[in-house]
Amino acid sequence: xxxxxxxxxxxxxxxxxxxxxxxxxxxxxxxxxxxxxxxxxxxxxxxxxxxxxxxxxxxxxxxxxxxxxxxxxxxxxxxxxxxxxxxxxxxxxxxxxxxxxxxxxxxxxxxxxxxxxxxxxxxxxxxxxxxxxxxxxxxxxxxxxxxxxxxxxxxxxxxxxxxxxxxxxxxxxxxxxxxxxxxxxxxxxxxxxxxxxxxxxxxxxxxxxxxxxxxxxxxxxxxxxxxxxxxxxxxxxxxxxxxxxxxxxxxxxxxxxxxxxxxxxxxxxxxxxxxxxxxxxxxxxxxxxxxxxxxxxxxxxxxxxxxxxxxxxxxxxxxxxxxxxxxxxxxxxxxxxxxxxxxxxxxxxxxxxxxxxxxxxxxxxxxxxxxxxxxxxxxxxxxxxxxxxxxxxxxxxxxxxxxxxxxxxxxxxxxxxxxxxxxxxxxxxxxxxxxxxxxxxxxxxxxxxxxxxxxxxxxxxxxxxxxxxxxxxxxxxxxxxxxxxxxxxxxxxxxxxxxxxxxxxxxxxxxxxxxxxxxxxxxxxxxxxxxxxxxxxxxxxxxxxxxxxxxxxxxxxxxxxxxxxxxxxxxxxxxxxxxxxxxxxxxxxxxxxxxxxxxxxxxxxxxxxxxxxxxxxxxxxxxxxxxxxxxxxxxxxxxxxxxxxxxxxxxxxxxxxxxxxxxxxxxxxxxxxxxxxxxxxxxxxxxxxxxxxxxxxxxxxxxxxxxxxxxxxxxxxxxxxxxxxxxxxxxxxxxxxxxxxxxxxxxxxxxxxxxxxxxxxxxxxxxxxxxxxxxxxxxxxxxxxxxxxxxxxxxxxxxxxxxxxxxxxxxxxxxxxxxxxxxxxxxxxxxxxxxxxxxxxxxxxxxxxxxxxxxxxxxxxxxxxxxxxxxxxxxxxxxxxxxxxxxxxxxxxxxxxxxxxxxxxxxxxxxxxxxxxxxxxxxxxxxxxxxxxxxxxxxxxxxxxxxx
Numbered sequence: 001x002x003x004x005x006x007x008x009x010x011x012x013x014x015x016x017x018x019x020x021x022x023x024x025x026x027x028x029x030x031x032x033x034x035x036x037x038x039x040x041x042x043x044x045x046x047x048x049x050x051x052x053x054x055x056x057x058x059x060x061x062x063x064x065x066x067x068x069x070x071x072x073x074x075x076x077x078x079x080x081x082x083x084x085x086x087x088x089x090x091x092x093x094x095x096x097x098x099x100x101x102x103x104x105x106x107x108x109x110x111x112x113x114x115x116x117x118x119x120x121x122x123x124x125x126x127x128x129x130x131x132x133x134x135x136x137x138x139x140x141x142x143x144x145x146x147x148x149x150x151x152x153x154x155x156x157x158x159x160x161x162x163x164x165x166x167x168x169x170x171x172x173x174x175x176x177x178x179x180x181x182x183x184x185x186x187x188x189x190x191x192x193x194x195x196x197x198x199x200x201x202x203x204x205x206x207x208x209x210x211x212x213x214x215x216x217x218x219x220x221x222x223x224x225x226x227x228x229x230x231x232x233x234x235x236x237x238x239x240x241x242x243x244x245x246x247x248x249x250x251x252x253x254x255x256x257x258x259x260x261x262x263x264x265x266x267x268x269x270x271x272x273x274x275x276x277x278x279x280x281x282x283x284x285x286x287x288x289x290x291x292x293x294x295x296x297x298x299x300x301x302x303x304x305x306x307x308x309x310x311x312x313x314x315x316x317x318x319x320x321x322x323x324x325x326x327x328x329x330x331x332x333x334x335x336x337x338x339x340x341x342x343x344x345x346x347x348x349x350x351x352x353x354x355x356x357x358x359x360x361x362x363x364x365x366x367x368x369x370x371x372x373x374x375x376x377x378x379x380x381x382x383x384x385x386x387x388x389x390x391x392x393x394x395x396x397x398x399x400x401x402x403x404x405x406x407x408x409x410x411x412x413x414x415x416x417x418x419x420x421x422x423x424x425x426x427x428x429x430x431x432x433x434x435x436x437x438x439x440x441x442x443x444x445x446x447x448x449x450x451x452x453x454x455x456x457x458x459x460x461x462x463x464x465x466x467x468x469x470x471x472x473x474x475x476x477x478x479x480x481x482x483x484x485x486x487x488x489x490x491x492x493x494x495x496x497x498x499x500x501x502x503x504x505x506x507x508x509x510x511x512x513x514x515x516x517x518x519x520x521x522x523x524x525x526x527x528x529x530x531x532x533x534x535x536x537x538x539x540x541x542x543x544x545x546x547x548x549x550x551x552x553x554x555x556x557x558x559x560x561x562x563x564x565x566x567x568x569x570x571x572x573x574x575x576x577x578x579x580x581x582x583x584x585x586x587x588x589x590x591x592x593x594x595x596x597x598x599x600x601x602x603x604x605x606x607x608x609x610x611x612x613x614x615x616x617x618x619x620x621x622x623x624x625x626x627x628x629x630x631x632x633x634x635x636x637x638x639x640x641x642x643x644x645x646x647x648x649x650x651x652x653x654x655x656x657x658x659x660x661x662x663x664x665x666x667x668x669x670x671x672x673x674x675x676x677x678x679x680x681x682x683x684x685x686x687x688x689x690x691x692x693x694x695x696x697x698x699x700x701x702x703x704x705x706x707x708x709x710x711x712x713x714x715x716x717x718x719x720x721x722x723x724x725x726x727x728x729x730x731x732x733x734x735x736x737x738x739x740x741x742x743x744x745x746x747x748x749x750x751x752x753x754x755x756x757x758x759x760x761x762x763x764x765x766x767x768x769x770x771x772x773x774x775x776x777x778x779x780x781x782x783x784x785x786x787x788x789x790x791x792x793x794x795x796x797x798x799x800x801x802x803x804x805x806x807x808x809x810x811x812x813x814x815x816x817x818x819x820x821x822x823x824x825x826x827x828x829x830x831x832x833x834x835x836x837x838x839x840x841x842x843x844x845x846x847x848x849x850x851x852x853x854x855x856x857x858x859x860x861x862x863x864x865x866x867x868x869x870x871x872x873x874x875x876x877x878x879x880x881x882x883x884x885x886x887x888x889x890x891x892x893x894x895x896x897x898x899x900x901x902x903x904x905x906x907x908x909x910x911x912x913x914x915x916x917x918x919x920x921x922x923x924x925x926x927x928x929x930x931x932x933x934x935x936x937x938x939x940x941x942x943x944x945x946x947x948x
Contacts, residue, residue: 042066046642047075047702049627051155051620052088053220053794057629059706060085062621062642068942069093069621069643077705079376080204080633084227087792087804088220094801095619096643097940100864101602102616104648112592112610114868114921119604119614124650124658127613131572132662134596134612138569139170145533146569148174148556150607152576153182153795157625158600158617158652162549165572168659173534174551174568180893181581182473185481188548188891190489190506193743195728195735198498198506199471199485200631203232205370205379207467207502208458210236213488214264215472218249219789224470224633235371237466238453242267243474244785245814245856246849255450260441261785261854262478262766262898264471267447268487269763270436273428274451275495281455282465282496284386286401289723289734290493291741292421293336293399294347295320297407299415302750305331307738313545315738316751320407320417322346327410334739335407337400337419344407345397349740352732354387356394359733361725368501368720369462377710379501381720384463420745420760424490427760439763439771441851455495464720467502468492477787479895480764481888486746487761493742499728500720508629509717510636510709511689533566535559542890545752552892554582554884560590570596572659574652575617577607577796579860581894583837583884584877588870600655603800606862609869616649623651624679626686626697628709634717636707640698646945651679758890767886768899780835780900782819786857786878787897800864802938806930811876812845813903814856820846823904830906830916833857835881835899841906841918842876843928855903859896865927865934866920875918875926 043065050058050072059078063071072090074083095101105127110118122130138147147169149161162179166172177184186199203210203217203224210232217229224232233239233249241253244261259267275281286292297320304315315331322329325344333346345355353359362382370378387397401421408414433444458466469492475484489504497503536552537543543552557578560568571594578587591597591610599608600615608614622645628636645651650658657676660667666675668685677685683694690697710718715727722728723735723742734740738747749758765772770783792804799805813831825831829844833855842857850856859879863872874880879896886895908914917925927934 144170201468214474
């Protein structure tokens with residue numbers, strides 16, 4: 001029996017979202033044959049959530065004929081994806097039945113190196129016993145600190161490396177997770193200055209001005225994507241694209257700010273300067289909900305109070321407090337100047353109230369007024385709360401954000417103070433359009449046009465702004481991530497687009513946790529040990545003040561090489577890889593030297609090539625799991641099993657729970673085996689807040705479809721401006737920050753860095769820019785960016801799926817035709833891309849949408865067809881070029897783009913053994929032509945599953 005979607009249909013879907021021309025192909029689209037519709041089959045349709053890429057929540061229907069998945073198509077009830085079903089989703093059919101998929105636990109029999117690991121099949125009991133013995137041995141030898149968990153983008157159910165695995169391996173706190181280069185920095189930034197993960201924009205609310213910053217969400221993303229993004233771009237009054245390259249849907253942009261790689265903060269600050277100078281900011285939000293009116297006093301020593309919480313530390317600030325002007329005054333009362341009373345007044349961060357304020361949650365308001373798809377709830381927008389008697393103030397006040405004022409300190413000295421807003425305005429003015437263009441490359445008139453279009457309200461009668469900014473991973477990859485994110489966060493805040501329709505809203509709230517299993521053991525008292533060190537502390541001061549949820553990946557890999565600050569000797573990886581950050585070559589050498597390394601995945605990936613044990617997992621078509629939107633989509637539903645999993649594969653949480661059991665560690669409360677639940681027990685636990693079991697929830701979902709959390713959770717997700725209702729700050733108005741306000745002047749940063757360098761959102765030059773390291777550009781004269789989205793791939797995934805690889809056989813480097821002509825490079829030529837840290841090859845793709853002098857490479861390529869432990873990553877993987885020591889100075893995030901390279905044509909004379917096309921250790925060429933017969937070897941094999 002065949003599958004009902006044909007190769008031809010797949011081509012049409014791919015063509016709708018991106019180019020499908022096969023570079024270096026002599027006979028395109030000939031390797032695979034179309035298949036026929038099944039006849040007389042026992043057919044059913046299963047409603048589920050696609051996990052073909054990232055952490056999207058695209059709703060799909062899976063058609064199953066005689067127990068075999070034969071079609072995947074969009075689910076009309078999934079308002080968050082608008083019935084969309086992309087090529088990666090459809091190609092999942094080939095992944096589920098792939099002949100090269102892992103079907104059994106296996107152990108290594110050969111020495112670690114580049115050659116064949118010598119895998120042999122073992123039983124699960126044997127695998128668990130080996131893991132128990134080795135993890136116990138290493139935990140005893142190194143006191144638990146020398147292991148780590150590695151995770152990938154995950155599919156929600158493989159989240160154990162973010163916490164649980166550390167417990168099972170002896171209590172390690174070390175986590176090598178892509179969160180460090182993938183949304184983590186923005187969560188970290190917003191967690192410091194506003195509310196954690198309010199970097200998500202509610203694109204499902206359809207912004208009036210749509211700003212797509214540094215990504216191609218129309219192809220693939222983590223939150224709203226594909227059809228939703230296209231609809232936003234096409235229906236918005238104005239569509240603004242901010243990107244070094246012209247993206248797919250970016251060709252339709254009204255305004256394109258072609259920012260130079262790594263200079264996003266310059267552009268954001270320049271937009272802000274235009275907005276401030278033209279009075280386009282939201283005065284009520286800026287004055288009441290931000291720390292903009294707080295007064296900075298340079299004549300006092302930094303002081304404050306001890307902040308409790310997950311990272312207890314001392315707040316030390318030069319913001320003027322009651323304790324600075326009055327003996328016995330509170331250090332948590334921040335002074336502001338009231339322009340009406342011409343006097344000092346205060347905001348109390350402990351109570352969340354201003355002097356003389358009586359607060360009750362806002363109840364007056366109206367429905368949002370967005371142009372939404374049919375059936376989607378608008379949500380409720382409370383009226384703006386200001387500073388009047390009607391707003392609960394004893395007398396009306398007007399906090400000053402401009403000017404300077406004389407105040408008397410408690411020791412009798414007189415000091416001149418200025419509001420935070422004045423300092424922020426000065427920083428922004430340093431990057432006024434005519435100045436910013438010298439760094440970011442965007443013409444001044446285009447900067448001004450974009451800023452004014454974004455901030456000028458299309459419909460002022462709504463009472464809220466045009467929408468947030470959908471900023472994507474590019475801003476986190478140039479070694480300046482935290483400050484980049486802060487500049488964009490501030491931009492959305494000052495324009496009144498925080499927790500408003502189509503604004504920055506944060507994670508969807510509902511009555512179950514959509515992350516599933518990441519923190520479950522912590523709930524039951526089995527979390528990592530607090531007495532063990534975490535890699536990165538000491539190297540990055542902010543780790544000690546406001547510890548992130550990851551370990552510094554570079555320091556961790558260096559410790560594996562050097563043993564400093566303590567040895568790293570192994571760990572457990574779930575769906576992760578070493579190619580996502582740092583230098584891949586350096587990381588690979590570290591993995592090969594581990595005492596013990598376990599990998600659970602669908603495939604024998606490069607990371608698995610260094611493993612001692614590999615474990616087979618379920619594919620998303622085989623999984624049952626509740627799911628709510630990670631971002632601001634506002635949807636809740638489930639991934640529901642469409643086909644039975646192969647008998648010897650297991651669900652990631654169950655694998656983790658099995659390790660807990662063999663280690664004698666309870667996973668959950670109860671007696672006997674209740675402490676180690678099966679997959680259904682895990683799902684039941686996650687859904688406890690709904691009052692339903694998994695079976696009940698799944699039945700309802702199959703019948704009713706996706707849940708709109710605005711309708712089902714109206715007091716929280718259905719409510720906007722939650723900073724007015726107390727929902728964001730433990731029942732108090734405001735934000736869960738040290739000051740209780742949305743902070744321009746970060747108290748965490750000020751308390752960490754005495755020189756004040758990061759008090760405000762500022763531009764940090766990438767560590768390898770022409771200004772930071774001009775000497776590098778003598779030999780490496782071009783700037784590289786990377787990481788763009790591809791219609792058929794997601795990061796390192798899908799390279800072995802025939803439909804996908806047939807369309808996109810080789811990694812491509814985009815290069816401006818004018819630049820290519822000077823270098824003697826033509827379309828389809830193999831090219832060397834080289835940096836001081838390494839060199840790899842990719843195929844030239846000439847494109848006028850990339851600036852002359854900049855090239856755009858593809859990331860995380862590896863070659864499943866190469867029969868070697870590392871699977872050929874070193875031949876084509878762009879992160880082999882990364883300088884491992886170039887990092888964000890605050891949190892250690894790798895500098896993955898915006899660094900100098902050289903590019904030149906690959907010829908027989910400059911290639912190993914004269915082979916222009918990369919060749920692996922097994923002597924075989926990589927697949928580079930869509931007519932390659934090896935693609936047929938990857939077609940679905942339905943019998944292997946039966947034999948498992």
